[in-house]
Amino acid sequence: MLRPILAAATLVLALASGPTAMAQDFAAFLGHWKGSGISETEDSIYFAVTVRDMDVVIEKVSETSFRLNWTTITRESGDPDNPDIKKSSATLVFNATGQPGVYRTAESGDPLKSEPVWWSRVEGDSLFTYMLRIREDGTWQVQKYTREVSGQGMTLTYQRITDGTSERQVRGRLVKHSE
16 A cells, blocks of 8 residues: 555655756767667568668767667668668757656657658667657548666667558667767
């Protein structure tokens, strides 16, 4: 009986003191992470999977915000001995929302204008990052990144779902290289 009351009191105190009290729930994810992963689609049973090199940097911006930068390099199509290389990068700053463990980017747009809305949430050892976009034809797309830390390692799972259909999934393993 006492345990639920203490938990509720702790939550009330955290909420009353604002986002700063919840500032370091992202501390375990800070650092420079490097690794690789495998991309799969529904057609992967018929075609080759794609290997991706991944680089993730998560930095503290303030007590209540963090910067997330990621780069992915894929080697696809073309000559197998000299494949086409594609590099994609993104950098977003996530700010505390006042809800425990929930962050939002200032860059989030209007999803009804096909502008993405980005947010993150921390739950235990997992950092979830989401992007929602409503496309011009009215269909929706969600991208979900799950980054889970343990020891010096991070597992990353990326999912892209369009109008309820899973289009792509990437699973990778990264190692922490620096703080």
